[in-house]
Amino acid sequence: MEKSKLAINGGPKAIDSFEGKGSPKIDHAELLEMADTWGYPPEIIEEIRKVVEKVDVGPSLVHFNNPNSKVTEMENLVRKLFDVKHVMGVSSGTAALHTAYVAADIGCGDEVIVPGYTFAATAMAVVVARGIPIWCEIDESMTIDPNDVEKKITPRTKAIAPVHMSGFVCNMDAIMDIAKRHKLMVIEDCAQSCGAKFKGKRVGTIGNIGCFSISSYKVTGGGESGLVMTNDDKLFARAQQWAEAGGLWRPDRFAPARWKGELFCGLNYRMSELEGTVELVQFRKMEAQLDRWRKNKKLIMSNLPVYKELRPRVIHDIDGEMGHSIGFFGRTAEEAEKLASALSAEGVSAGTRGRSTNPDWHYYQYMEMILNKVPATSDGCPWECPKAGESAKVKYSFDMCPNVIDLTSRHVSVGVNQWWTENDCIKVAQAMTKVFDAFFTRDDKYPNWLSAVS
Numbered sequence: 001m002e003k004s005k006l007a008i009n010g011g012p013k014a015i016d017s018f019e020g021k022g023s024p025k026i027d028h029a030e031l032l033e034m035a036d037t038w039g040y041p042p043e044i045i046e047e048i049r050k051v052v053e054k055v056d057v058g059p060s061l062v063h064f065n066n067p068n069s070k071v072t073e074m075e076n077l078v079r080k081l082f083d084v085k086h087v088m089g090v091s092s093g094t095a096a097l098h099t100a101y102v103a104a105d106i107g108c109g110d111e112v113i114v115p116g117y118t119f120a121a122t123a124m125a126v127v128v129a130r131g132i133p134i135w136c137e138i139d140e141s142m143t144i145d146p147n148d149v150e151k152k153i154t155p156r157t158k159a160i161a162p163v164h165m166s167g168f169v170c171n172m173d174a175i176m177d178i179a180k181r182h183k184l185m186v187i188e189d190c191a192q193s194c195g196a197k198f199k200g201k202r203v204g205t206i207g208n209i210g211c212f213s214i215s216s217y218k219v220t221g222g223g224e225s226g227l228v229m230t231n232d233d234k235l236f237a238r239a240q241q242w243a244e245a246g247g248l249w250r251p252d253r254f255a256p257a258r259w260k261g262e263l264f265c266g267l268n269y270r271m272s273e274l275e276g277t278v279e280l281v282q283f284r285k286m287e288a289q290l291d292r293w294r295k296n297k298k299l300i301m302s303n304l305p306v307y308k309e310l311r312p313r314v315i316h317d318i319d320g321e322m323g324h325s326i327g328f329f330g331r332t333a334e335e336a337e338k339l340a341s342a343l344s345a346e347g348v349s350a351g352t353r354g355r356s357t358n359p360d361w362h363y364y365q366y367m368e369m370i371l372n373k374v375p376a377t378s379d380g381c382p383w384e385c386p387k388a389g390e391s392a393k394v395k396y397s398f399d400m401c402p403n404v405i406d407l408t409s410r411h412v413s414v415g416v417n418q419w420w421t422e423n424d425c426i427k428v429a430q431a432m433t434k435v436f437d438a439f440f441t442r443d444d445k446y447p448n449w450l451s452a453v454s
Contacts, residue, residue, distance in 0.1 A: 035048055074276045074279050081202075081286065087229045089270075091224065095269040096228045103228075105158075108131075112157075117364070123135075137401050137402075140407065141168060142166065161186075167193050167322025171316050188206065196321050208230060209228065209230045210228070212229075220283065293418045298450055306446045327411055327412065333409035353408045
């Protein structure tokens with residue numbers, strides 16, 4: 001055959017088309033399975049099937065290089081809601097923490113100060129990044145104690161990890177002041193406080209990096225995913241390389257490093273498009289949810305008397321915290337148990353740790369993997385790593401943070417429902433007053449509980 005007849009040289013193509021036609025890789029079958037996951041009954045699913053089978057379409061469930069990416073749409077929405085420059089969806093809150101620590105260059109022997117009341121992931125991710133977690137006390141806000149943070153700083157301290165626990169907000173003015181004076185990074189764990197504010201700024205945007213768990217276990221979120229956010233360009237680039245080391249985040253995926261340190265060995269913590277779809281809707285609902293909780297919390301507190309013997313939890317920003325609970329302290333763990341039981345008997349949702357000794361990884365003293373210095377690998381790193389130096393000698397003990405043990409045993413939490421009516425809130429306040437009147441003496445110093453904590 002003459003080369004001039006080849007299609008590449010202008011000749012006719014050998015194949016113009018194929019007869020075989022397939023269906024989309026992902027089509028209505030997957031959609032119907034999701035309808036089942038949502039809990040729709042079979043007869044409704046069958047009705048959905050009759051409609052969707054008429055259209056032969058299927059989505060592209062990839063994040064990058066997808067002009068219709070729901071993850072990207074969700075990230076853009078969060079940037080606006082939080083007034084922050086960079087947002088990245090990841091696979092979980094733990095992935096967000098791990099990514100943030102690596103982005104902040106936490107490495108062998110670097111100490112990170114972590115409150116003793118948090119979920120274990122805050123400290124475990126430090127270890128996985130080869131850093132050393134240093135336990136710190138909490139105060140009566142049930143968040144990190146700035147005074148103890150200052151005491152725990154050593155020449156090896158690299159970061160503070162304030163945790164906005166249970167919808168409460170930390171005293172970020174104090175934390176940022178300490179960090180500035182000691183030149184430390186601040187990595188905010190906002191897993192339980194998505195959308196909360198401190199003095200008008202969203203938590204997660206005050207420190208250097210913010211980490212979020214956006215999952216079915218949290219107020220905002222469905223399924224399993226997380227977020228990393230920052231206003232720092234270089235930190236965000238490091239976060240992207242760690243959480244998406246395949247280079248898909250880069251303008252030219254396989255190009256040489258554009259600056260020293262841009263490229264390094266990382267992982268894949270990408271958020272899936274299905275998660276992104278759910279989380280997009282969740283973030284559209286976030287602000288209205290927070291408004292309902294805060295309104296109901298304030299209504300209940302404004303109808304509660306103040307008592308001489310009863311200490312409300314310290315609130316750093318009554319307008320900014322999540323608002324889905326009201327906290328106070330019994331004088332003893334035993335009294336906290338009695339109060340919680342009495343409130344529950346009246347129909348109020350109340351709970352306390354009390355005198356329980358059941359293991360729970362929200363309390364440092366039960367995180368045996370940290371107390372016993374047990375990493376994932378047999379080399380003992382970071383605690384047995386020669387490069388860790390003096391940090392490796394840190395000693396952990398069950399009773400090393402007595403305030404954490406004391407406060408968590410005496411703290412009583414009353415749940416607030418965002419869907420309660422005004423009448424519901426009044427009934428809760430009356431029930432709480434009934435119980436408190438039986439235990440304590442009223443104090444006329446403040447007209448109500450809301451004015452006392454504000």
